[in-house]
Amino acid sequence: MLYREAGDFKTSYAKDSQTFPIKFDRWGYWVIMVIAFGVVPFIINDYWVSAVLLPFLIYAIAALGLNILSGYCGQISLGTGGFMAVGAYASYKLMTSFPEVPFFFHVIIAGLITAMVGLAFGLPSMRIKGFYLAVATLAAQFFLVWLFNKVGWFYNYSASGQISAPERTMLGYAVTGPYASASAKYLFCLVFVVLLAWIARNLTRGSFGRKWMAIRDMDIAAEIIGVNPLAAKLSAFAVSSFFVGISGALFFSVYLGAVEVGEAFGIQKSFLLLFMVIIGGLGSIFGSFAGAAFLVLMPVLLKNLLVGTLGWPTDLAVHFEFMIVGGLIVAFLIFEPHGLAQLWRLTKEKLRLWPFPH
Amino acid sequence: MKLKKLAAVTTAAVMMATPVLADLMFPSLSYRTGPYAANGTPVADGFADYYTLLNQRDGGIGGVMTRVVECETGYSTEKGVECYEATKGDGALVYQPLSTGITYQLIPKVTADGVSLLTGGYGRTSAANGDVFSNVFNFPANYWNGASHAVNHVLDVNGGDISGKSIALVYHNSAYGKEPIRTLEELAAKHGFSLSLLPVDHPGQEQKSQWLQIRREKPDYVFMWGWGVMNQVAIQEASNIRFPMENFIGIWWSGSENDVAAAGDAANGYKALTFHNVGTNFPVFDDIQKYVVDAGLAAGDGSNVGTVLYNRGLYGAMLAAEAVKAAQAIHGVADITPAMMRDGLENLVVTDESMEAIGMKGFGPNFAVSCENHGGPGLGAVQQWDATAQSWNMISGFEPSDMDVIQPLIDADSAAYAAENNIPSQCN
Numbered sequence: 001m002l003y004r005e006a007g008d009f010k011t012s013y014a015k016d017s018q019t020f021p022i023k024f025d026r027w028g029y030w031v032i033m034v035i036a037f038g039v040v041p042f043i044i045n046d047y048w049v050s051a052v053l054l055p056f057l058i059y060a061i062a063a064l065g066l067n068i069l070s071g072y073c074g075q076i077s078l079g080t081g082g083f084m085a086v087g088a089y090a091s092y093k094l095m096t097s098f099p100e101v102p103f104f105f106h107v108i109i110a111g112l113i114t115a116m117v118g119l120a121f122g123l124p125s126m127r128i129k130g131f132y133l134a135v136a137t138l139a140a141q142f143f144l145v146w147l148f149n150k151v152g153w154f155y156n157y158s159a160s161g162q163i164s165a166p167e168r169t170m171l172g173y174a175v176t177g178p179y180a181s182a183s184a185k186y187l188f189c190l191v192f193v194v195l196l197a198w199i200a201r202n203l204t205r206g207s208f209g210r211k212w213m214a215i216r217d218m219d220i221a222a223e224i225i226g227v228n229p230l231a232a233k234l235s236a237f238a239v240s241s242f243f244v245g246i247s248g249a250l251f252f253s254v255y256l257g258a259v260e261v262g263e264a265f266g267i268q269k270s271f272l273l274l275f276m277v278i279i280g281g282l283g284s285i286f287g288s289f290a291g292a293a294f295l296v297l298m299p300v301l302l303k304n305l306l307v308g309t310l311g312w313p314t315d316l317a318v319h320f321e322f323m324i325v326g327g328l329i330v331a332f333l334i335f336e337p338h339g340l341a342q343l344w345r346l347t348k349e350k351l352r353l354w355p356f357p358h
Numbered sequence: 359m360k361l362k363k364l365a366a367v368t369t370a371a372v373m374m375a376t377p378v379l380a381d382l383m384f385p386s387l388s389y390r391t392g393p394y395a396a397n398g399t400p401v402a403d404g405f406a407d408y409y410t411l412l413n414q415r416d417g418g419i420g421g422v423m424t425r426v427v428e429c430e431t432g433y434s435t436e437k438g439v440e441c442y443e444a445t446k447g448d449g450a451l452v453y454q455p456l457s458t459g460i461t462y463q464l465i466p467k468v469t470a471d472g473v474s475l476l477t478g479g480y481g482r483t484s485a486a487n488g489d490v491f492s493n494v495f496n497f498p499a500n501y502w503n504g505a506s507h508a509v510n511h512v513l514d515v516n517g518g519d520i521s522g523k524s525i526a527l528v529y530h531n532s533a534y535g536k537e538p539i540r541t542l543e544e545l546a547a548k549h550g551f552s553l554s555l556l557p558v559d560h561p562g563q564e565q566k567s568q569w570l571q572i573r574r575e576k577p578d579y580v581f582m583w584g585w586g587v588m589n590q591v592a593i594q595e596a597s598n599i600r601f602p603m604e605n606f607i608g609i610w611w612s613g614s615e616n617d618v619a620a621a622g623d624a625a626n627g628y629k630a631l632t633f634h635n636v637g638t639n640f641p642v643f644d645d646i647q648k649y650v651v652d653a654g655l656a657a658g659d660g661s662n663v664g665t666v667l668y669n670r671g672l673y674g675a676m677l678a679a680e681a682v683k684a685a686q687a688i689h690g691v692a693d694i695t696p697a698m699m700r701d702g703l704e705n706l707v708v709t710d711e712s713m714e715a716i717g718m719k720g721f722g723p724n725f726a727v728s729c730e731n732h733g734g735p736g737l738g739a740v741q742q743w744d745a746t747a748q749s750w751n752m753i754s755g756f757e758p759s760d761m762d763v764i765q766p767l768i769d770a771d772s773a774a775y776a777a778e779n780n781i782p783s784q785c786n
Binding site for chain 2: 047166318
């Protein structure tokens with residue numbers, strides 16, 4: 001009844017191709033924006049930011065990046081953790097080498113550096129695809145972690161090989177370091193998320209996205225109709241790595257403050273992000289957010305429920321958490337193999353017909 | 359829609375988890391799951407049991423009950439942050455995260471939040487300089503002391519001359535494992551031994567190539583900075599290549615019953631460092647048996663009492679409890695705040711009398727903490743595994759380390775940290 005196309009007349013091409021064709025969605029989008037920017041910063045505390053919102057936002061950026069590569073362009077990557085590490089170490093080197101440059105630009109440049117590294121590791125995709133490409137990206141994962149462990153220059157020769165983010169400000173407010181306020185950190189990351197999601201949405205529905213999807217669906221056919229596979233695949237690797245690099249930079253500097261490459265950016269991070277994209281829905285912007293939310297919020301929620309409310313022993317709760325989250329993943333993939341995004345699509349279909357389904 | 363529902367339930371859960379009571383809260387960032395659970399569990403048990411004992415026997419500390427809030431980190435820094443944020447608003451007095459990675463992350467945070475961090479035997483070594491690290495304490499010993507203890511032991515065995523000898527360091531390839539390298543390099547230059555470095559990646563199940571290298575190079579001694587399953591594998595591999603066990607020395611995190619059990623009789627003679635005593639031959643264990651175990655209040659399954667790592671958890675809990683007493687004496691308040699706790703830690707004095715009063719005489723070294731020195735004198739001992747008796751035995755007393763080498767390193771590293779983060783001198 002409320003959720004319908006009827007009566008919403010598109011009178012120009014711009015209106016016809018807008019992101020949210022249904023009025024209800026457009027309103028929903030703006031309401032979420034107003035709440036995210038105007039309400040949430042005033043009511044959150046350290047726990048909410050550090051345990052829930054920051055990981056959600058930062059993983060959402062990384063999931064968006066991986067979704068561009070795997071979901072839209074069909075190139076499976078197991079090197080996401082390594083690319084996040086590139087973003088983190090690039091931002092660390094930039095922060096410590098050029099303290100006078102605003103931190104916002106450090107994050108962007110860290111993303112660009114990661115894009116270049118991603119390009120280099122994307123070159124094998126010209127020759128190999130599918131599982132073989134996954135193995136090549138796995139090599140990137142292990143090589144990058146090894147590199148940041150081995151070469152002292154990357155961690156400024158600190159005794160332990162840890163990198164720690166010094167305090168950096170944005171418009172006078174600290175966004176990294178221990179004195180950064182909860183809302184400053186949250187807003188800083190939120191700006192990146194909104195910006196990057198907007199870029200991702202517009203890239204994927206433009207000519208770039210169509211080329212990527214053509215390559216994904218059938219690369220030979222795509223080549224025959226005039227898509228340059230070199231440009232399409234490499235641009236997907238570059239854009240994806242740019243997103244992942246930014247998320248790595250934020251992950252290190254704003255969220256954790258100190259990282260150790262093997263622990264924070266190991267192979268398990270690559271798998272976690274791949275699961276986010278698969279559970280959320282391959283080839284969907286909303287899916288990236290849904291997947292990140294599912295895998296970040298679910299453990300925190302279950303922990304608070306089982307330990308905080310029910311008073312279970314912590315180890316038992318963690319074991320149950322694994323079982324519940326694992327069970328839910330299995331159930332989701334059985335009932336909806338296309339992920340949470342498809343569930344959302346079906347819900348919208350149903351809503352359009354409600355209350356008179358045929 | 360789904361997000362909002364999740365958020366609402368989470369809020370409800372967080373709200374319900376916050377009680378309001380006057381008590382002394384000790385967060386226990388433990389790990390009873392994950393690849394390091396075998397070692398994390400006994401420590402967490404010992405930690406919890408000591409406070410249960412204080413509550414049951416003495417009615418808390420100075421008349422205020424203690425409360426241990428456990429939070430499972432699984433040795434992961436992300437969960438460590440979540441645990442820290444979840445507990446810090448709850449009146450947490452001092453954090454003992456039992457993970458060098460989490461420690462690095464918490465050092466700036468605890469300082470900003472005015473809470474204390476006690477990392478006995480791990481963490482950032484240069485935090486011993488209290489002039490820079492106001493809220494971080496790493497008494498009674500740190501990794502650099504440990505590196506020196508191991509070298510001193512080798513010196514003792516060789517009559518004071520080890521020039522020309524070779525030592526291999528097998529280490530966990532993380533912040534934790536890398537900590538001793540700088541000190542060992544300095545000591546190698548000073549004593550003229552050669553040092554080779556063999557990193558082992560997390561979690562440490564695969565060490566074939568490292569031990570092949572040891573077999574080929576035949577170092578005179580092997581030191582190990584390992585944790586969790588890495589220890590068991592290393593001791594097994596050492597026995598496979600018939601490396602003489604008495605020349606194999608682990609740091610205090612590589613010397614528990616779990617680590618040597620897998621190799622069986624082959625582990626006989628393996629040595630490890632320690633900064634507290636072993637066994638249950640102390641009056642406090644009678645009280646633990648009576649008030650905690652027999653009363654059915656033991657943490658975990660109660661099977662770890664008296665093991666090396668249980669004793670370590672107990673020792674850490676005891677030091678924090680003694681610091682509470684010191685803080686209560688300084689401020690004349692029983693229900694102390696985190697800021698008072700910091701003062702208590704900074705003025706902690708451990709003597710034979712104070713240890714005897716709590717039934718733990720000789721359990722750990724005597725030391726005093728000061729504003730400049732948050733690390734104590736760094737005394738440590740060597741223990742050796744007896745596979746037939748299935749017990750660790752102390753083969754030395756608590757001895758000093760080579761502070762001539764270590765102190766300049768601490769000063770340099772902490773000065774660099776102070777310069778990076780604009781930290782003014784705290785003690786003047």
